[in-house]
Amino acid sequence: MDKILEILKGVRADVDFENEKKLIDDEILDSFDIITIVSEFNEAFDIDIDIDDLEPDNFNTIEAMKELIDKLQEEG
Secondary structure, eight states: OHHHHHHHHHHOTTSOTTTOSOTTTTTOSOHHHHHHHHHHHHHHHTOOOOGGGOOGGGTSSHHHHHHHHHHHHHHO
């Protein structure tokens, strides 16, 4: 979780990722942020987040992002 938070803070230091629960729904993160985050996650965690994984539910919270990463690492 620390690595995820570090990546997220590197992309958007102004966002409280630990407490925000609607990062996508409230338009806190835009499409450019998501592209950057996906790229960083793919590299840092040796995963491949593809188009099917780009659902708002997967990026609304840091917990959802961790679940996605864990799932992709298990599949990998």
